[in-house]
Structure formats: structure tokens, C-alpha cells
Amino acid sequence: MRQKIVRLTLVAGVLVLALLLLLATCGGGKDDGRAKEPVKKSTGPATRLPVPSAYTTQRGWELIGTSSDYAVSRTTGRLAYLVRAAGYQFRLRTVDSDTGRAGWSGEAWRPPAANHFPKLLTVTADDHEYFVTWSYGKIGENALTPPATIVSLDVYGVEDGSRRRVEVPWNTVPTITATGPGILISDGRSTSVVVSPRTGRISKVPAKSLKYPKDCASCKQLTEVRGLTSKGLLVSGAREFWVQGGWFSRNVAPKGTDRQSGVPTSVAPGVVLAKWKLDKKSKDAATHDLWTVHDAETGKPLVSVACHKPAIEPGQYPQAVVSPSGGYLVAGNLAFDLSAREGYCFEDGAGAKALTLASVTDDGTAYGATSVRNAAEVLAGGGHPVKVEVTAGTADLLSSNVRVPSAEGAQGVGLFRWTDEKDRLHLIGYPRTKSVPED
Known part of the structure; x- marks a missing residue:
């Protein structure tokens, strides 16, 4: 507008020039009465993956270049993820x-292991949620002093991002979990440390304080700290398990099982998944095991299902995954409706595992693949995708190119992971849509 003004000839008169200057001066940044184009609203993520028909790709959001780990707060709906920053640093967003x-x-x-993303998890203590990043490595290396090996923890309040740094001296590769009201660091055997997310207090738990149950010889064989419950550490021996100073598996064994055969295979907040041998008198004792979900506080069996024994015992059992509200649990080819007390083992007629489940939603829909x-292969797009209705115990194949959700966030938004041709990880949120038949 100013260019037009300076090009006006004096023939137009001083009055017109003054008027134009006044309009130009007063109109900056304000509505001048002319029609404006509407602000364009988001049309959804740029990446449109083929997904189950329970979700729509027309709306949602997308993050690019994130860590493979993410964490979701169930109280606030916030999702946390890590990104790289300058100088081998990382930032939680x-x-x-x-x-x-x-x-x-x-x-x-900058964490001690700055060459790869730190790990990320959530923990709840005293009704407060925290995001926790952790990394393991050496610090303080110089010509005068040897380096120290530590586990470095950064604990964030989910509501405001307030941060606490905790460094724990640790000389072996750590196993770190957050299934109870603290952060558990273990050496995979009988030595562990519990860190309070609220105060940062470090509590060492030596093997002698694990409170082995009386008359349990197998408890002192292959002893391993498995997780943390609200009542204390969950510990296993060669054939039995217990909560430190609390319940003992032999006293909570499901009916029809060998009471001294329990093995905890996975721990999730509030629950323990355990495998039991059937009683020798059972007709299926030679071919089947009983899988049971136990209440972590009391040890009480909640729901069980029998499944064929594998031809070869796995080196590592599948991790239990619980739906956001805690009503459903899946692990490998097992699925449990905790409210209805129903369990399902998905196997073929010969007893071979029919599928592997990787996620489960609050409406009882689980996703996996054959x-x-x-589960890692499922979420990487491997196998043939499958949907399971846990409430009914039914399984259906999906279209071969469908990507399944790794979890659900707040308000039923499915979370999907995908790696592009530049090896960048995408985290995508697709919201739920009205239920229609699957392809």
C-alpha cells in the first residue's frame, strides 16, 4: 500500500494523499473489512498407513524422528517421547x-550412553505419575581417575515436567522396570536397588534381605528379582516365587496344579502372569501347563487357561501387556478378560502357537500377527496381522498389509509406529471411528 502512495501524482491533491496515508497507518494488523481466506485446519497426518477399520487416518497427528520408546500418562493423557538435541544430547517432549x-x-x-536413545517408561507412586528416562554407561573418565559406571535416571512429573536427576552406581548391565511404586534396578539375579520417583531416595536390597520362604529349598536356587509390587519385591527361585515379606506361591497355587511348580513369567502393574505344572493326576499333565494371572498384592489367582507345553522352552517368555484401564491382559498367544474371569490360549490342533498378540484396548480388542x-516383530509389520476379540475369544485375520496399533492413548487414539526410507521413526496417532466390519 505504501508503494502505491509514493507513486501518486500531486494532481490527486494533498487531501487524497493524507487520507491514503491515514488508512495505511491505521489499518496495520486489524480487520479492514475485506473477506479473508479461512485458516486451514489439519487434514490429519501426512502418513496414511493401512490400519484396522476401527481407526481413521483422516484425522490425528504425527511425530517424526522420535525414540522407539514412548510413554503415556493415564491421568493426564500426555504422551512423552525423546528427540535428539545438539551435542549428543536428548530432550523429553x-x-x-x-x-x-x-x-x-x-x-x-547428555546421558552417559550418548550414542543411542535412553529408555523411557512410566511409574506411579502415591497416586502420582512420572515419566522416567534411563541410560547406563561410564562417566568421569580422565587421566587421573578411573571412570564410574552408573545408571542415570531423569524423573519427570507428568503434569508440569518438573525433573529430578538420580545417579546410581552400577557395575553390571541393568534390568530396569517400573511395575510398582518405585523404579527397580536389578542385575537379573538377586541384587537390586529401588529408587523412589518422589524423593529420589535409593534403597539397596541385598540378597540376604529377600526373606526366603521357610522350607523352600528351590527358592535359593536360581534366585531372581522379577519386579516390584506395592507389598515388596517379587522374587522367584528355581520352581517357586514370593513377595518379599508377603505372600508365597505355594499358598496361592491354582486348583489342580503342582503347588511347588509356579514360575512367574511376566509382571505388569497390579498383576503377575505365572506358569504352573498341572497336578500329576491330571490327564493333561504331560502335555499342558496352566497359565494364571495373579493379583500382585495378595497373590490370589484371578483367571487361568491351559495351554500346550512348547516343544522347546523359550529363552524369554512374552511380556504381559495390560489394557489402559486394566481390564484385559495379553501375552504371546494368551489373552485374558480379567473382569469376566475368562482366559484363552490361541493354538492349533497340534498345540502350536497360532498367533502372537502385541496390544490390547479398553474395549477388549487385541492386535497381533501370525x-x-x-511382539516386536508384530509392531515392525511382520507376519500376517490379526484381530482378537478377547471378550468372545475369537480371532480374525486382517488384510495382509494392515499395520496394527502398538497401544491406545487417551480417548481411544491408536498409536502406530512406522519407519520411513530415511530410517526415521514415525509415531502416529489415529483416532477411533465407528465400528465397521474388517476387510
């Missing part, structure tokens, strides 16, 4: 898992 709108972002920091070794 959050979004609303429903809308994808950015939330708080933490300061950048012809895969584990």
Missing part, C-alpha cells in the same frame, strides 16, 4: 495423546 497438541518440553541433557517370534 510431550504431546496430548488425543489431539497431538504440544505440551511441556524438558531441558536437553508367523512371528515376538
